[in-house]
Amino acid sequence: MRYLPKSDIERRQMLEALGLGGMEELFAHIPAEIRLSRPLNLPDGVSEMEVLRYFQKRAGENAAGYVSFLGAGVYHHFRPVVIDSLISRGEFYTAYTPYQAEIAQGTLQSIFEFQTMICQLTGMEVANASMYDGSTALPEAVLMAARITGRRKVAVARSVHPEYRQVLDTYTRFQGIQVRELEYDREAGTLAPFTIDDGVAAIVLQSPNFFGIVEDLERAAEMAHAAGALLIVVITEPVSLGLLKPPASADIVAMETQALGMAPSYGGPYAGVIATREKYVRSMPGRLVGQTTDAQGRRGFCLTLATREQHIRREKATSNICTNQALCALMAAIFMTVYGKEGLRELARQNLAKAHYAASRLKLKFSGPFFNEFVVAGGKTRALLDKKILGGLDLRKFYPELGEALLVSVTEVHTRQQIDELVGGLA
């Protein structure tokens, strides 16, 4: 086996050193009745060439050559090549969680930079080192709001990603937290007028929402704060923050960072993140990197405020999360560094222009302002598939009340010609 760095002679030498006659003796203390007495029923190991061949074949069975306008929480953006070339350094991707700070300063400083850029992007004061994804960041944010307010109810806009809401149900069911849904305006696609009582821990709103529509966060914040509740803002398309006002009126931001340099990869890995105000930092889940110094006064970074975490607090921890999505957070940090202050704005402008170019010749379901995603009335995706175009997500499975409707995402990767073909097929 090419991954095992020992010769049989060395194995024998080592067994001899242990006074053993064979490998099986290392397992002799395990009761025979539960030891596997046959070989695993798996194929024999294969060469690198054959491994490649297997996956190339599978890759060819996945809509090769199609143009995709799918979004709905996962976006097709260009990934600058420096991302993969840098994260492929073994010192980054084959390292563990940076518990031993002295030989993990690379990971620690890059996470500190990630936390900083997430704060700059969202207008929050602290951001953690990542969560599994946006869909699990949301329930963690809700549990955090419940801890802060001591309340057990939460009001969630139906225009929050439907799968995120399903994950929220799974997490909150046994915490005695009641989830109530807030309707969207069928005309504008924005949050419909609502009232809440003072038992509510948080209002949860996504912007741009699942339909691509930009929400009025300041109004929602006023409503929440007037009732003593927090505002949780979900963001699934952070490129929008190149143009959109940061959700600074939120108390907690639960964000998916896939759009910042992660491939769609059939659902993951991506990185979620929770950002909030300084005063709530001790209620936060997940790892945090902080700046400090060594005995000689040199700047360095280490994991900090670990007394919130499971390895210290066990059942009293703020979350059970341990492994997070550090390498994906590094991808996002590199992506944000490459685009920077001007580039992210320009990237967002291109997304806006291309989406609006496409939408201008289509019949939209909603009148609210949108960034790079919108809902088209009707849904002739079959004809598009014949032209090798994945035209968008059929919304009937999540919102049957909308009738035939397609959620379409247009980004910088789509050329005018591709957009014209999409529009031609949909019109």
Added chain:
Amino acid sequence: MKKARPHVNQNEGLIFEHSSPGKRAWQLPPLDVPEVDPAAALGGDHIRESIGGFPEVSEVEVVRHFTRLSTWNYGVDTGLYPLGSCTMKYNPKVNEVVARLEGIAGVHPYQPDALAQGCLKILRLLSGCLLEITGMEAITLQPAAGAHGELTGILLVRAYLESRGNPRRKILIPDSAHGTNPATAAIAGYQVENIRSNALGTVDLDVLRRAVTEEVAALMITNPNTLGIFEENIGAIAEILHARGAQLYMDGANMNALVGMVRPGDAGVDVMHLNLHKTFSTPHGGGGPGAGPVGVKKHLEPFLPVPVLEKGAGGRLRLIHHRPQAIGRVRAFTGNFGVLVRALAYILACGGNGLKAATQDAVLNANYIRKGLEDVYDLPYKQPSLHECVFSDRLQAGHGVRTGDIAKRLIDYGFHPYTVSFPLIVHGALMIEPTESESKEELDLFIEAMREIAREAEQEPQTVLAAPHTTRVGRLDEVTAARRPILRWQEPIAE
């Protein structure tokens, strides 16, 4: 020091400190559609000012910045990384290549099933392999990490017991368990009751018998446990639980000791998770991503989270999103798919025999280290070791040298430290897991380094106490970091 000597270490500030207006690392193609005025399209109230503090640097600066940072890290590619319970094995390079193939990395999770058959076949083949390896009967690949798998598994137990009329109130957890176990039980709405280990470091059957009442939903057991000791009574433990209608959950974090040798499903386990980033070679990435598939016995299958993979007419694979008894959804989309791809690449490359050989080498390596160090470090539990061995710092503590100091000194010798101060049942623990990826040469160097540090602890403790001496920063002031947290860079205020 045979393995290492210091070399030039580049200084590098924060990326924000390199920033200067007008520098750029990006270029987009010219816009081929009409410009849109953001204020007109989005509403003037919704538009932001520029992103204050965001960096402006050139491409070469981006590359140098992150390359320099990377050189301050230690990875498996650098050398032995003996973190106990973490299984820091070699991450094959081909795994990275296949996960990045355009037809795999470019697939959108909402592509119709008919246009994602390649991905679904990967999920199906991986599921089949993991079921054969674990002896379980059904599996979900959705969970994103070990702790996420634990939550999924305990929710499955809860849903199953609820369907029989009573979800019960308590989860039992041995005192040697990882912290994620009790934290998970709490999120699933259970009270935690800790079970004291016996003198052999394993679950005490009498204690367990007394603890298992009608209130108990499950025992979460790690096998081999965090001492690297196999719970030989696993069969009897399962019987005690099952007799009272409770379930046996196995934390598979240490599965690298068992693949090809023992299948938890054959030993009475009802539900377990695997850490693909440990046993199945996917990289840890500086803290993640991972994947934590959960295997179950038949009776728990109806409750698996959606989506569930199914073979339809004509052999077509599809994802089922609605199942009446499912615990719901634990994560959006289809799990950490890229991690699953890497794990399958590893399994295919190893094959059944290679996986078993890896297990044997991993156990051989741990025992070789144990043998090489047991006369200079205290070994509190003398039971046979599997994939890891746990010493205590009792002998060195007499000279004022603790496990954390020995770990820091190990860095100077060119190694990553072992796991410090865990499991909690060993005072001053040194938890060492070499994995199968280490050559005899590397192991001999490690043993020599550890023996040398034991000598230093006795004869020149100050050398150990002040370690590391060769890193770019010394021991960091973690107390101040927590007391006055600085969690982001802030632009200096202009005078």
